[in-house]
Amino acid sequence: MHKTLTPTDRRYVEIFNLTKAYPNPYGEAVRVIDGFNLVMPKGEVVSIIGHSGCGKSTVLTMLAGLNETSGGSIAVAGREISGPGPDRAVVFQAPCLLPWMTSLQNVLLGVDRVYPHGTKAERRQIAEYYLSAVGLADSLHKFPREMSGGMQQRVGIARAIALKPRVLLLDEPFGRLDSLTRMDLQEVILRVLDRERITTLLITHDIDEAIFMSDRVCMMTSGPKARVGKLLDIPFERPRDRATVLEHSSYYDLRVELVAFLEEQDHRGGKSKQPRDDNWDDTMHLVEAMSATQHDVPALQGEAVASHLDSGSREQGGRRPQRV
Numbered sequence: 001m002h003k004t005l006t007p008t009d010r011r012y013v014e015i016f017n018l019t020k021a022y023p024n025p026y027g028e029a030v031r032v033i034d035g036f037n038l039v040m041p042k043g044e045v046v047s048i049i050g051h052s053g054c055g056k057s058t059v060l061t062m063l064a065g066l067n068e069t070s071g072g073s074i075a076v077a078g079r080e081i082s083g084p085g086p087d088r089a090v091v092f093q094a095p096c097l098l099p100w101m102t103s104l105q106n107v108l109l110g111v112d113r114v115y116p117h118g119t120k121a122e123r124r125q126i127a128e129y130y131l132s133a134v135g136l137a138d139s140l141h142k143f144p145r146e147m148s149g150g151m152q153q154r155v156g157i158a159r160a161i162a163l164k165p166r167v168l169l170l171d172e173p174f175g176r177l178d179s180l181t182r183m184d185l186q187e188v189i190l191r192v193l194d195r196e197r198i199t200t201l202l203i204t205h206d207i208d209e210a211i212f213m214s215d216r217v218c219m220m221t222s223g224p225k226a227r228v229g230k231l232l233d234i235p236f237e238r239p240r241d242r243a244t245v246l247e248h249s250s251y252y253d254l255r256v257e258l259v260a261f262l263e264e265q266d267h268r269g270g271k272s273k274q275p276r277d278d279n280w281d282d283t284m285h286l287v288e289a290m291s292a293t294q295h296d297v298p299a300l301q302g303e304a305v306a307s308h309l310d311s312g313s314r315e316q317g318g319r320r321p322q323r324v
């Protein structure tokens, strides 16, 4: 992948010496993050794992521009960020949909903002395309109250990806979902990411999820003063198939390495809540069931959508695609 990337694309996300200190009413500010460094090439998926409270969300919200940094810098596509922007889309654990709008209207909210020059029909086509991509083609006109938690989270994911962001930030997006829905959505997202090659940072407490979803896993040390402790390459080709990944000879070793790191951090005084590692049996049992629940992503149709998906024109022409 790296051979075809430009120098900027090789350092598409660059987090340098990042620091965050939160004010403390009882004394000195607490330096939660101290010297966090991470470089991601364009299109890479990195998972962050670490003990509860180590500062994972703090790093993600600083990259989103929603949380001020106390030191260091963050650059995306060669430009230092200075606040939130549509080039970085965030999906949190709760989907945060507007309850009085249908799923289509919720997705259109973002599309209308990012593609104001497209016709109404073109914008609707884009929103419908991404809702179909997450398996909601039949639920365009449903309100959040009419949908399950998993369906609502799909809408949130469609809304984020429809912005065609440079960077997708996922903060435990499956945290509230049952195992089956969780695995289903992991595969939905992976398929979209494989097709769109969106640079993605995923926070998870689930080791199997981290291995399945990512190109690298970033293991954070326990706070305070957390930083990157270790980076682990996940050598599986993409697109990925869960059964093949689980049966791969190096899967167990990768898992052991991640667990060992977390245990070591725990012994050094990590927070009490352990990252979730209790779903190994579930994972194994559900592999077969999942292969029957995959959603087929529809083929891309329509000139407007094709133009929308032409990331080359977007990158060259600034923040707007030329035709949509």
Ligand SMILES: Nc1ncnc2c1ncn2[C@@H]1O[C@H](COP(=O)(O)OP(=O)(O)OP(=O)(O)O)[C@@H](O)[C@H]1O
Binding pocket: 022, 023, 032, 050, 051, 052, 053, 054, 055, 056, 057, 058, 059, 223
């Ligand atoms: N706004 C804030 N003000 C003060 N302290 C904060 C604030 N936000 C987070 N913290 C503290 O910073 C530390 C890191 O929090 P953060 O939410 O980033 O951790 P995390 O690794 O994402 O946790 P979890 O895995 O439980 O979601 C915690 O000790 C938390 O209490």
